Amino acid sequence: MAGRNFLFVPGPTNVPDRIQRAMMVSMEDHRSPRFPQITHTIMAGLREVFRTQAGTPFIFPSSGTGCWEAALTNTLSPGDKVLAARFGQFSHLWIDMCERLGLDVQIVECEWGTGVPLQQYEEILKADTQHQIKAVLICHNETATGVTSDIAGVREALDEAAHPALLFVDCVSSLGCIDLRFDDWRIDMAVSGSQKGLMLPAGLGILCASPKALAMYPSSKLKRAYFDLPDMIQSNATGYFPYTPALPLMYGLIEALKMIREEGLDNVIARHHYLAEGVRAAVTQGWQLKLCAKEQRWHSDTVSAVMLPEGIAGTEVISRAYQRYNLSLGGGLSKVAGKLFRIGHLGDMNEIHLMAAINGAEMAMLDCGVTLQPGSGAAAAGHYWRTHEAPSGLCAMPEPREVPSNTPRPNTALATS
Ligand SMILES: *Cc1c(COP(=O)(O)O)cnc(C)c1O
Numbered sequence: 001m002a003g004r005n006f007l008f009v010p011g012p013t014n015v016p017d018r019i020q021r022a023m024m025v026s027m028e029d030h031r032s033p034r035f036p037q038i039t040h041t042i043m044a045g046l047r048e049v050f051r052t053q054a055g056t057p058f059i060f061p062s063s064g065t066g067c068w069e070a071a072l073t074n075t076l077s078p079g080d081k082v083l084a085a086r087f088g089q090f091s092h093l094w095i096d097m098c099e100r101l102g103l104d105v106q107i108v109e110c111e112w113g114t115g116v117p118l119q120q121y122e123e124i125l126k127a128d129t130q131h132q133i134k135a136v137l138i139c140h141n142e143t144a145t146g147v148t149s150d151i152a153g154v155r156e157a158l159d160e161a162a163h164p165a166l167l168f169v170d171c172v173s174s175l176g177c178i179d180l181r182f183d184d185w186r187i188d189m190a191v192s193g194s195q196k197g198l199m200l201p202a203g204l205g206i207l208c209a210s211p212k213a214l215a216m217y218p219s220s221k222l223k224r225a226y227f228d229l230p231d232m233i234q235s236n237a238t239g240y241f242p243y244t245p246a247l248p249l250m251y252g253l254i255e256a257l258k259m260i261r262e263e264g265l266d267n268v269i270a271r272h273h274y275l276a277e278g279v280r281a282a283v284t285q286g287w288q289l290k291l292c293a294k295e296q297r298w299h300s301d302t303v304s305a306v307m308l309p310e311g312i313a314g315t316e317v318i319s320r321a322y323q324r325y326n327l328s329l330g331g332g333l334s335k336v337a338g339k340l341f342r343i344g345h346l347g348d349m350n351e352i353h354l355m356a357a358i359n360g361a362e363m364a365m366l367d368c369g370v371t372l373q374p375g376s377g378a379a380a381a382g383h384y385w386r387t388h389e390a391p392s393g394l395c396a397m398p399e400p401r402e403v404p405s406n407t408p409r410p411n412t413a414l415a416t417s
Helices: 017-023 035-050 064-073 089-100 118-127 151-160 229-237 247-263 265-286 314-325 351-367 376-387 410-416
Strands: 006-008 056-060 081-086 104-109 133-139 166-170 189-193 205-209 303-307 327-329 340-344
Touching: 006 351, 017 247, 035 056, 035 205, 035 247, 056 064, 056 229, 064 089, 064 166, 064 189, 064 205, 081 089, 081 118, 089 104, 089 133, 089 166, 104 118, 118 133, 118 151, 133 151, 151 166, 247 265, 265 303, 265 351, 265 376, 314 327, 314 340, 314 351, 327 340, 327 351, 340 351, 351 376
Parallel strands: 006 327, 081 104, 081 133, 133 166, 166 189
Antiparallel strands: 056 205, 189 205, 303 340
């Protein structure tokens, strides 16, 4: 098939060439004297993206799901009560894991397309005067529905209720894309993974733990072995790991963290918002379709879930996009299966790259019988991007380059030949 595949599932995301090259390394001894430098560089960089000084970052050779487990098993005991809202497939799966581990989950069922109900959380926490709830779980960015929840608001609800529960956040599809403040919001466990905003292949589970969360370990009775945090803390302190680390991913992570630092985390976040606004303009103003996210405050800057009109099968649109146009869109999961498709706009992305997704999705929808004005998606997105100031990461003009002194200038080369 000619041309490249356009990858717009909301994870794994596109891996920039720089990161691919950084990962192409020969294996080396993970017990060598130079290895600790790699570990320390990564941990310092992760503290920057989590915006933490107090937190301890961890990387596990796992996917994000592994760190859901690490967060729970290192802090809680069987039968402990946790509070969680269910409004999409990922919030559901974390709840399901809690139940399988023997936790008592107080589930707040929410309509899919909405986010954490702050008022209800505050009422529940205030009513829990015995402090039975040990942890509050939130999926920051529900990737299945394109909904971002207000973590600062949950912190306020906990404070309003003077409730001591731990605050656990799934930031798998928000870390390095959407504002997340580990220290300011006093998050206790933040769970992420390598293959979304960090622009790497899957294979690293990423976790950040507060001192308060780590202090729970001695009294927590859930079983853990591979995901034991003190084992990791002990090895990491000297720059090593309790087992063989995923070296290429670590080199890739160093490069990813460097790229985020070069652009500036605030600029990266602003870029995600600006790009997402263009996609939302395509969906709502261009195509006249609805997003799954019910209100503007829940709009996700990393993924847009586009509701299809009655009678149109989302699976057919996605299959047409893939088979005919080599475009990979995200499907509807579970409750919203077949009703929508998702465009991931996170990680290494710019306007023109996104235009491919917008035009491709539009062609696939037209082929599948959706009534819309051809070209309307690109027109609306283009209008948004042309009339709003672009964050610096998108328009940095390279400085005029000095010609390196060891390369002959064309005229000198001519003169000597
Ligand atoms: C992708 C994702 C996960 C699962 O991560 P894996 O790396 O696939 O285990 C969990 N939560 C959210 C919000 C996600 O987007």
